[in-house]
Amino acid sequence: MAPVTGVGDRMHALVERLYPLCRSITGDGVRATLDVVGECLPLEVHEVPTGTQVLDWTVPQEWNIRDAYIADPAGRRVVDFAASNLHVLGYSVPVATTMPLAELREHLHTLPDQPALVPYRTSYYTPTWGFCLAQEVLDALPEGDYEVRIDSTLADGHLTYAEHVVPGQVADEVIVSCHTCHPSLANDNLAGIAVAVSLAQELAQQTPWYTYRFIFAPGTIGAITWLARNTERVDRVRHGLVLACAGDRGQLTYKQSRRGDAEIDRVLRHVLAVSERPHQVNEFTPYGYDERQYCSPGFDLGVGSLSRTPYAGYPEYHTSADNPDFVTPEAMEDTLAACREAFAVLDRNRRYTNLSPYGEPQLGKRGLYDSLGGRSDAKQAQMAMLWVLSLSDGEHSLLDVAERSALPFDTVAVAADALREAGLIKAGGG
Amino acid sequence: MAPVTGVGDRMHALVERLYPLCRSITGDGVRATLDVVGECLPLEVHEVPTGTQVLDWTVPQEWNIRDAYIADPAGRRVVDFAASNLHVLGYSVPVATTMPLAELREHLHTLPDQPALVPYRTSYYTPTWGFCLAQEVLDALPEGDYEVRIDSTLADGHLTYAEHVVPGQVADEVIVSCHTCHPSLANDNLAGIAVAVSLAQELAQQTPWYTYRFIFAPGTIGAITWLARNTERVDRVRHGLVLACAGDRGQLTYKQSRRGDAEIDRVLRHVLAVSERPHQVNEFTPYGYDERQYCSPGFDLGVGSLSRTPYAGYPEYHTSADNPDFVTPEAMEDTLAACREAFAVLDRNRRYTNLSPYGEPQLGKRGLYDSLGGRSDAKQAQMAMLWVLSLSDGEHSLLDVAERSALPFDTVAVAADALREAGLIKAGGG
């Protein structure tokens, strides 16, 4: 399929629209984000109360923030939440006081090696407060007493996440998960959200084989909450993909599931190799995004992660430089295309059983041979039929056939359809 | 074993003698071919009636042809079956008519890219008629009315194939199969027939372990017929080799069975590697010769295929250039030698169980050590005994021992014989 014209621009516009919202692992910024996503896709939004036990964790208090600033001795706001929500340490407790710069410094976070950038920092589970600012701004501050104010609340409330389901022909599910907890960071993870939205819109135009479930949830605690509330559904999750850092200019990176040989791993490796995109395939590691949770040994799901430059691999990572200019329509379109290609394989990748396995069946008498003529694509179609017949022993999938025959997956899938219609193969094991 | 002097010339003489006969998948040309082979080897010839159901196929009507030609407006035979049986499309229905060249062209087959050569074409299952000729002959034909005559019959009859069996010490079988359906093509497959004949003659001089069954049958429908009539015997077929394109000047090519790790695959890979012949080992593909049928997923036999330049891989393939000059005594001798070497390994490649597996048995007290002295071949023989003892756990074969020890298979097999005679190992699992 050719990329849909304009989808890159639409994804970028979504990134820009979501960018100013102050997301965290809970709070109204998440709700506002899901409201915007909900304009693109019907969402089922879940609110999970503070204190709910979720696996080994507990849903924390909800954090909301209205304003925050540091004013210098002259009363000028030198650090201002209104300018960028990165300026406040995520989950800062409220504060309203005045203190000398020397004392304030203990609450200030900078990046000495990137003096013009504001870092992104949080403290979800250790109550404290802080500000993030550019080192060069800090360096210019005169000594003196500073007014410090964070107008935030930490109170019982809810953790908010959302799901969108594209129903398939079977109840077996593919999950697509992206984290929604980062404030003004574009690649991490507004680009992932935007790609997920477009992917869901495209799938809704089809009747896919699998049921596709899109999960928009805060990182770690959100995925853990979803898993805790879906322990039975997990048995139906056949495959999954975590989308993160989906929009920068780097090449595509697929991080394999913990299993390493899950079908999603094979599909992504195949699609990326066949497409001749420059790309990288990485082994699983137990750090990164929510594949950590889906692939924890108790679940061990076949969930990989697709990124461009991966987790923590670019200098703009977790800084104010990860802004909408850092992500491009073209990069997001390419990530979307890779997902589209992967799901086109995954969704048709079935095992068949040859119903005429003793010798070759006579294709000619079924009109599967005569009609072929001598054209090169007809010859390829015939080879694809012979390959599908040869390997349809209930063990090999169509992807196995494609890889072993070096034929395009699509050619193989079309051949399988023809053979199935002719009654020569049936889906499933013997 | 050194090659038998003169066997190459004898094989080439057989190719030349068989070359003029008009073979097809049925008919008297096949019978005449088997008569000649029968002068070299006792054959059991089978006649299977038209209409017999064989697996998914049906034995077709028998085709015979006496004469065929095209005469130009001046009455000269410009295309004549008497000159080469390739000139007639195989299985052509009879025709006796006159038609203008323009109309006749629809029944003419040429090779525009090889204008001096006559192609080989057939239409077994779609009733039609046609002639094959050189493009340059066609180009020289004047317009006008041409007399066209094919004196053929298509009638109920039989499909003919033959078997030759070299009895072994066990009922387990090795099959050697070659197709007999091509008319005047030398490499494809008179060379294969000639190598099979010489191989059978050599094996008959021995008392091999396995029973060796040579199958001379038309391609596809013949192998399918054999399989259909031998469904119980198939369980006894342990290994097999399809011989085709066995005489051209190219290097040896072994095409592995569908299983890829069948014992025949390992044996051929070993023998070709050890011999230091230039050669190629190819993966299984579901097109080629009758390995397609033997390796169909219902049977999935350990049957590979040995060729020189493989199936469709040379410009002379299926043309009048595949004539006796295209195959050489030396090439056929080399193919025969490779078969001989492979069967020498296969036939002795057994698993043993060490009857004294706790610690090394004392070789000296059994005279297996003292007699060795310090000669290098004696040292190798002793190492071979230690290797056989070490790996005779009922799982490793002598070929495993040879490969792991890097000792010649023959040395290993001789060591195993000595250990067996000394009562230190026994054939088979624990």
Next chain:
Amino acid sequence: MAPVTGVGDRMHALVERLYPLCRSITGDGVRATLDVVGECLPLEVHEVPTGTQVLDWTVPQEWNIRDAYIADPAGRRVVDFAASNLHVLGYSVPVATTMPLAELREHLHTLPDQPALVPYRTSYYTPTWGFCLAQEVLDALPEGDYEVRIDSTLADGHLTYAEHVVPGQVADEVIVSCHTCHPSLANDNLAGIAVAVSLAQELAQQTPWYTYRFIFAPGTIGAITWLARNTERVDRVRHGLVLACAGDRGQLTYKQSRRGDAEIDRVLRHVLAVSERPHQVNEFTPYGYDERQYCSPGFDLGVGSLSRTPYAGYPEYHTSADNPDFVTPEAMEDTLAACREAFAVLDRNRRYTNLSPYGEPQLGKRGLYDSLGGRSDAKQAQMAMLWVLSLSDGEHSLLDVAERSALPFDTVAVAADALREAGLIKAGGG
């Protein structure tokens, strides 16, 4: 652990002290050797009577020798056991006679290609006598009658071997075996004995997990005797190492067990690779030292062999040039260090089961995260914890974790300890 200062010199002193003793597969030279070793380590010495059936072998008569020489026609001792015990063919029967040089030659062994060196030869199971001498000495002998005398006894007695056990926390055993049957050869195997002694002394300072059993026994017949008398204990032998040729200046060589993927094989490969020592890892072969017996197919123990230049791989092998100058304190220290490093991994290499396998457990609330700060070693410690949690499914060992994470084994083991103390993992399968 840093190498213990001076251990190399102590090992070399032990080699020098043991060097003059005339060891064989039985006899007082073995006892004297074990007396010296017993000064370093408490030993349990076993005496097994002549005639005892041990697996396929029988304990031979005991050999002792007091004196031996060849005197030339002038009465000068031209070959003298008192100068080097290598001069007598091991297990020589007694002889006292005079014979012309021509006749004597049949009993003389030399190394024509190394004319200055005395070879080491034995004839344990074929009764005969002989002398070993330098070719250049032989060449200088005048014709004439020579007095020949070997004052030896071959009589019923015992085969002597010894064990030293370092008790562990579990009854599962690691054996360290070295052969004690070679007379004045330093690398083969006094260096192995010396390294084993130091290794045992170090282990005795710890409370290792495994019970470590050091076996000092004659080659082949000694290992066979130990195995025959310990058939029940063998089931508790989890791992083992044969130490031989442990002191020459060559690089370390690890020869894998017959299984090739035994835990000891993986540990040695890992330790040698990580240490960045130049080294070699060899496949198992059924010749060499007593790994032959431990790895015989009936036992098939996970026993590898650690050497420097391996068995028969150096020109000094089995000659008078394998003297104390041929082995160095530094080389023995390095071999000892490799053993120490390997056993440090082996002894802690356990499988764990994650007790909180659904999602990641919250490390912070258990103090496993907060305390980390931002130091690089703290980050590594945290990654190690995540890796251990991810792979603790009862199947992966800590070595698997170290290899997959590319983290040092020690870091992984420390992380596992912390997780175990926090109740997040338990030893063993699920």
